Amino acid sequence: MTSISGGGLMQPIVAPQTEASSRTSSYPSVPELRAAFARANDLGTLDVRRLRIGGHILELRFATPGLAPCVLPAFGHLTFDSTAEPELVVHIWDSASGDVAPAPMPRTDPQSPAGAFYFFEEAPMRGVYQPGMEALSVVDLAADDAWYFVKDPAALPYWELAAPIRQILHWWMASRGHQQVHSGAVGLADGGVLLVGNPGSGKSTSALICLDSELRYAGDDYAMVSLEPYPTVHSLYCSGKVHPHNLSRVAHIAPALWNAERLETEKGVAFLSEHFPEGMIEGFPLRAIVLPRITGSLETRVVPASRAAALTALAPSTVFQLHNSSAEALRYMGKLVREVPAFVLELGADVSEVPEVLLELLHELKTAAP
Amino acid sequence: MRYHVNHPQVINETIEGEAIMINLVTGNYYSLDSIGGEVWELLEQSLSVDDIVSTLGQRYDAPEGIIRKAVVDLLDQLVGEQLVVRDDSRGTAQSAPVAEVPGGRLPFHNPRFEKFTDMQDLILLDPVHDVDQRGWPYAADSRAAN
Numbered sequence: 001m002t003s004i005s006g007g008g009l010m011q012p013i014v015a016p017q018t019e020a021s022s023r024t025s026s027y028p029s030v031p032e033l034r035a036a037f038a039r040a041n042d043l044g045t046l047d048v049r050r051l052r053i054g055g056h057i058l059e060l061r062f063a064t065p066g067l068a069p070c071v072l073p074a075f076g077h078l079t080f081d082s083t084a085e086p087e088l089v090v091h092i093w094d095s096a097s098g099d100v101a102p103a104p105m106p107r108t109d110p111q112s113p114a115g116a117f118y119f120f121e122e123a124p125m126r127g128v129y130q131p132g133m134e135a136l137s138v139v140d141l142a143a144d145d146a147w148y149f150v151k152d153p154a155a156l157p158y159w160e161l162a163a164p165i166r167q168i169l170h171w172w173m174a175s176r177g178h179q180q181v182h183s184g185a186v187g188l189a190d191g192g193v194l195l196v197g198n199p200g201s202g203k204s205t206s207a208l209i210c211l212d213s214e215l216r217y218a219g220d221d222y223a224m225v226s227l228e229p230y231p232t233v234h235s236l237y238c239s240g241k242v243h244p245h246n247l248s249r250v251a252h253i254a255p256a257l258w259n260a261e262r263l264e265t266e267k268g269v270a271f272l273s274e275h276f277p278e279g280m281i282e283g284f285p286l287r288a289i290v291l292p293r294i295t296g297s298l299e300t301r302v303v304p305a306s307r308a309a310a311l312t313a314l315a316p317s318t319v320f321q322l323h324n325s326s327a328e329a330l331r332y333m334g335k336l337v338r339e340v341p342a343f344v345l346e347l348g349a350d351v352s353e354v355p356e357v358l359l360e361l362l363h364e365l366k367t368a369a370p
Numbered sequence: 371m372r373y374h375v376n377h378p379q380v381i382n383e384t385i386e387g388e389a390i391m392i393n394l395v396t397g398n399y400y401s402l403d404s405i406g407g408e409v410w411e412l413l414e415q416s417l418s419v420d421d422i423v424s425t426l427g428q429r430y431d432a433p434e435g436i437i438r439k440a441v442v443d444l445l446d447q448l449v450g451e452q453l454v455v456r457d458d459s460r461g462t463a464q465s466a467p468v469a470e471v472p473g474g475r476l477p478f479h480n481p482r483f484e485k486f487t488d489m490q491d492l493i494l495l496d497p498v499h500d501v502d503q504r505g506w507p508y509a510a511d512s513r514a515a516n
Contacts, residue, residue: 198488308388308401312486316392316399319381320489326394327381334383 027120027127028104030140033091033147036103040064040093043100050086051078053169054178054224054234054283059086066097066153071164073258074237076273077280088144088172090165096152103136103149105129119323126171128323133160137167141175158259158266162239163222169236170322178224178234179332182318185218185233186210191287191362192233194223195345196314202292202347206354208240208250213355216281217272227332231286231339238273238280249351287365289314289337290358292345300353302343302361310342341365372457373413373445380453384411391453397490400453405430406481409444413454419445432478440480447483 040063047062049072062068071092072079095102118129124142129135134151146168150156170180184195184207192215197203207220218235226232242250244263254260256270273280289310290302315333319326343361345354375382382391387404389411402410405426412422423438430437448454 306386306388308385308390311383311385311390312399312401315383315390316486316489319392319394320397326392327378330381330383330390330392334385337385 027122027125028136028138030125030143030145032104033138036101036149037061037063037091037093037147040098040100043098045098049079050082051075052080052082052282053078053236054173054176054226054232056088056173056176057082057084057086059089061089061091063091063093064098064100066094067092067148067150070150070153070156070161071148073271073274074162074164074239076271077235077238077277078282087176088146090146090148090168092148092165094150094153096154102134102151103147105134105136105151117323128167133157135160137165139168139171141172144172146172158262158269159241161258162241162269163237166222166236167323169224173224174325174328177228178226179329179336180222180224180236180318180322181314181333182221182321183223183314184220185223185235186215186358187218187233187281187284187287188214188216188362189281189284191366192216192218192281192284193288193290193358193362194225194233194286194314195220195290195292196310197292198313198317200294201313202294202345202351204241205246205249205351206290206292206345206347208242208253209351210355210358211240211250211272211276211279212252212352213359215355215358216284217276217279218281218283225286225336227335227339231336232283233286234283235281238271240270240272242268242270244268286336286340287362288340289342290345290361291342292347295346295348297346298348298350299346300348300350300357301346302357303346305342305344307337307342309344310337371419372416372459373448373454374416374457375414376452376455382410393452396452397487398451399486399489400451401484401486403482405440405479406444406483409441409481413445416457426478429475430478431475437478440478444481444483451485 043064045065047068049060051058051060060071115132120127125138125140127136127138133156136149139146148165148168173180184203186192186195186207195203195206204220207217211217218233219237220240222236224234224236226234240253242253247254247268253270253272256272256275257268258271259266259269291305291310291313311333315330318333319329322329345357379395380391380393382389384407387407389402389407392399408426409422412425419441423434423441426437426441427434449456
């Protein structure tokens with residue numbers, strides 16, 4: 001796997017602006033994007049991979065070799081061989097590995113923070129340019145085509161590799177009735193939970209500790225949910241991130257760390273499907289929303305929580321990381337929390353108790369179900 | 371005096387009587403308990419302050435002055451947080467009679483209004499710019515996060 005340098009421990013979260021369409025004729029057009037990808041494709045190094053996310057088949061077309069090592073590892077558990085027609089085709093290329101001209105990119109204010117997003121929308125196109133990464137994500141929701149261009153894969157921060165093409169997936173999956181959420185997810189084939197909360201709540205640690213148990217892992221930071229025909233969680237990424245000072249609590253993932261030599265400046269990132277292939281799960285029916293909370297007590301236990309508390313834990317960090325459609329996303333999450341019960345997971349001193357407590361909760365919910 | 375929610379800057383959802391509000395520009399988010407959620411719901415209906423107080427007075431057992439002060443204080447806080455805007459227009463919405471509460475009126479307490487700022491610092495690092503009318507690649511300066 002190509003070694004990629006990354007940024008600092010702070011993972012950017014983006015505030016959405018109020019929704020406003022731009023009336024423009026100068027955003028990158030579909031012909032421009034197709035032409036730019038075609039030029040890259042002239043290298044003759046096309047690599048095509050298929051993913052299955054939430055039952056949808058996606059095709060990733062890598063015209064240059066530099067981005068496959070950055071994008072594919074997080075989808076290790078969702079990659080499969082198929083001849084079925086894809087529902088979305090994502091065209092992916094970079095300048096550095098192919099020495100090709102970049103895609104049309106905007107000029108931006110050099111004083112703008114590195115994490116700034118430049119968003120545009122003119123139906124059916126949506127796109128975002130991230131100057132800090134020199135990355136462009138565009139989707140044509142009418143044609144089910146998308147483009148992901150990065151100038152130099154070596155400049156991508158670690159968090160982008162942990163959650164690649166996230167904006168494209170958010171927009172396209174929303175058009176199919178799904179909602180991306182800032183959440184961990186663990187469960188069994190017949191039911192599982194979302195783990196929701198802000199950074200530092202214990203969400204990631206709670207998800208990662210379950211790898212060492214009967215519970216299967218569907219993600220620690222982002223997941224996708226559906227409401228129909230019943231609330232369901234779909235895994236997006238097999239990655240997990242751990243703050244270096246928490247690594248001792250989830251020592252079983254240490255062999256899977258991709259950036260072990262850079263933990264002084266980065267969160268540890270692991271692509272877990274390689275080391276825990278039986279520990280992954282594509283999705284499950286949603287049985288409860290769980291809010292991890294560090295209490296300082298000895299015992300780990302769950303106690304009922306209000307649906308309002310669940311929405312407060314789930315929605316703001318989700319909304320601020322997605323652009324756009326914030327009001328719709330909040331309504332969607334409001335519907336979700338009304339469908340399932342919520343619990344606080346009071347984390348005791350021994351985090352190894354977490355899987356057993358969650359398994360017991362799932363068993364009780366299953367037993368109590370009409 | 372009437373108020374309206376500061377859309378589209380503010381988005382909100384009410385769950386089991388509790389209101390959650392998110393200010394997309396400042397990065398702050400808020401919750402209101404059941405009584406505060408009722409005030410929020412009534413102002414969303416464009417009721418005047420007098421009608422809000424009257425409606426709550428039919429449901430809660432407290433002197434009108436206590437309820438009025440609580441409502442006005444809350445509305446001032448909501449304005450201060452840019453969640454609602456004062457509306458000087460002459461609205462016509464009027465309160466509907468409140469169904470009699472079995473067992474009599476409920477005890478009243480000042481609405482609980484919580485503000486969360488943990489998203490704010492991260493947002494200042496990563497502002498979102500919408501492209502302005504000139505189009506890509508020009509950012510709409512007025513829409514940059516502060």
